[in-house]
Amino acid sequence: MKTDTAVRLPAYPGTGTGPTVLRRLGYVLLYSLLILVALLQILPLIWLLLFSLKNNQEVFDMAPFALPATPRWENYVKVWTEGNISLYFFNSVWITVVSVVFTVLFASLVTFAITRMRWKGRSLVLGLFMVGMMIPVHSTLIPLFSLFLKLHLTDHPLSVILSYIAFNMPITIMILLGFYYALPREVEEAAVMDGCSVHRIFFRIVLPMTASVIATTAIINMIYDWNEFIFVNTFISTDAYKTLTVGVQNFIGQYTTDWGAIGATLMISILPILIAFLVLSNRIVEGIAAGSVKG
């Protein structure tokens, strides 16, 4: 009898029918898989930590997950003081924050105008943004450098910030687009009937409804800007404005490389973004509550 029901059992967990054994097995499998993947994802972080505590010899000789003979915390000290990392850290933070805020703001404005408003040429503008996504970055280095030179913006953080905004907007807009299409229109219609201006509709109604996707794009932009290298390297010359990614290069020499220091720098680099990510990623879930249509 038990075998009878077993044969007729659907093969997925979580259904309301069927013997609990198979359902439990399904769950166990699923969870083990999830945990395995989670371990694989977290191992790099552990590896990075160990890496930053070794010196050059140990980095190459020993297996990646072997513990160093003595943890070399001095890598961190050296990097923070000698390597000027504290300055680069500060620069990375403020440049990233400013860039992300403006990118997300501009992109939201544009996506709103394209999806919710009616005007001639909005398909064209959308097309223009999408094409903007396709240019390979290295092609733009020389033209942009010349441009900033003429604008006297070389060696100025604005060149980097403006570039980040310009280059990240297409992707941000594309992601926002998918979400904006799915937003219900009843709220706006109600607002218009109440006599709201477009600005109020955007800032008070639509924008809050998109909180979850804004958090998403904020994370994506943040990661891109924080880890970006080539623009900073090209447009910035003086130490005063360099960011962490360029600062890491300090430890790559003409003939030798200080790997332990690089590890320490990378570890320091990942901390703020990890924290910001943890904070923001909660907003993605919270976004649902704000999305409901209230009267």
Add this chain to the structure above:
Amino acid sequence: MRKKPIAMLLTLTLILAVFLSGCSNSGSDGEGEASGSGSDGKVTLKFMHLWPAGSSAQQNKLVNEIIKQYQTDHPNVTIKQEVLENEQYKNKLKILSASNELPDVGVTWAAGFLEPYVKGNLFAPLDDLLSGSLEGKFIAGTTEAYAVDSKTYALPIELNISPIYYNKDIFAKYNLQPPATYDEFLNVVKTLTDNGVVPIALGNKDRWTGSLWYMYLANRLGGDALEKAINGTGKFDDPALIQAAAEVQKLVDMNAFNKGYNGLSNDEGKSEFMNEKAAMYLMGTWELPNYTTNPDVPQEFKDKIGFFKFPTMDGGKSDINSWVGGPGVGLFVAQNSKVKDEAQKFVQYFVEKWGESSVTEAGVIPATKVDTAEVQLPQLYTDLLNELNQASSLTLFADVQMKPTAAQVHLDMIQALFGKAVTPEEFVKNHQEAIDKGN
């Protein structure tokens, strides 16, 4: 209720952005101004180099000392540094030259690297400096590598030759002596492989490392055949050059190199030697600090390291005192620099001071003559400097000799040769085509 936080955040960011840009703006107004002399005779010099404090600590320290001293002696001069690592430096130099925005003083490589810049009229000729206090101070052949059409466009500050470093302990364990002839060398290789030891450490991902091997083989077999083929007075289908390529593949077949060498960077290849898994390592004298002064390397390892010259080959055209090597980087002055005179004075000063201290303080052999009797040096340095003085010829690295596009072809071919993706005949044929193109 959602509006307030958003509005606040925006306003805050706006203020922050304006404030910080404003700060930077006023700061950069003084610096963003291209270097030049102000009305009160103040001169700002832009100097770009590739010795970051993190990795090239000793060179960086020396550079800063020289700059400090110069500024003290010339109080009206301020020197602004921009420091990048090697690869990024080359990148940036390229981008700057496209906009004709080179720094007043910068670092360059010789021969083929230098040529496009000279042709583009971006470097200033520095022959005046050679007839000044620097006259006769350079080792023969070093400044020539920086000359185009008999004018010198940069002054070298490094000189490197390439010995084969070896682990004396491993050799002793298998009763091996440093080989004097190539046959003896092959015997060493075979003995080591028979005993499960990797004979040669090599990281050929960067390709110039494999090029050293080819160059020596070409040199031992054909003398200056390679140089002639590169500068067009000879051809690449010279039998010596073909055979040199074949010898490389013979070494590959003998498993002379560590596993996966074609995908490993120089650092990764080097570590095979440093952790005593491989017995030999062909590399330049810039490696010496690792075997002498570097505090991170265990002393007992350093004590085991010696060197020998690349062995001679039967019937070959070269003697054992012919080296692959040559000047390393040099300093240039930008042609469109607004403070050219000051820049030239600084270059002259730098080369002199650098030459005096680079060996002792940074472990770098300068291109100016060093009196080994005067300075206290580790034994390996003294030995190699003496070898340098007795050298019969120096062959500059192939990828520096060649023009940029041809150099890339050469490097790609080296990787293909070591990976046995081309035959020796194809190897030389591709080289010839690249040289014929003239770029």
Add this chain to the structure above:
Amino acid sequence: MDKVMSNRLVAALYVLPALLLLLVLIYIPIVLTGYYGLMQWDGIGAMTFIGFENYARLLHDATFWQSAYHTFLLALFSALSLIGYLMIALVLSGKIKGANLFRKIYLIPMLLSSVAIAQLWLKIYHPSNGVLNTFLESVGIGNPPAWLAEPSLVLYALFVPILWQYAGFYILIYYAALKNIPESLVEAARIDGASPWQIAFRIKLPLITEVIKVTIVLAVVGSLKYFDLIYVMTDGGPNGSSEVMASYMYHQAFRGFDFGYGSAVGFFLLVICLVVTWLLRKATASKDTIQYS
């Protein structure tokens, strides 16, 4: 409603700042890249106009087309990997205990810079003491290959870290999209007796179609332009066996001092992206996409 939402002035106000930045900082370089492609230029000296010679040379350049082939392979694998990410996101958005925690952990590699990821995988792929080969040897596989040195293997070996690098990115987007689906819809279906599979495939997926289409375009275009890990880990080697179009462009422009040709490659790459995107949108266009008229 119409009048308010057709206010041209407001639309212009909302769009202009972004558009301006786009035109100046992106379109000018695009045009200039195409322009440089018409020149013989080493990036340093003078430029000579040579018309379409560079582009003609490109069409016959076997190395370029090989790199194009590698790039298309990458794009294919990227698109296929989206299926996996979608599955993971579906699972995470369902009733799983600890979904929150899993979600956060899964996204961690996304935070790493390319430099860090490259170093990690270089250590994994190291021929003698790398994690992978040590593991293979311990289970009895005699002489595991040097993954990054074998021309036949290197490209596929690189795909793993490249795809892994972006897993978090796509999982995040899918997850946010799935979470945006009103819970009421899902509940209603559940009450009606739908199984988790049915809910996933018949309700959730169709509702996020737009987002899926966007990710397909992003994945493909992103792969076409991809550069970072290839450059750091193998530099296109050995001997071009892992070269992609973007790294080929970089080598021509910056290493080979042939900036005119490099620009031609770059411009051509852009055209390819355009064509592919257009094809993709045609292929995935559904008749019932809501068009706001």
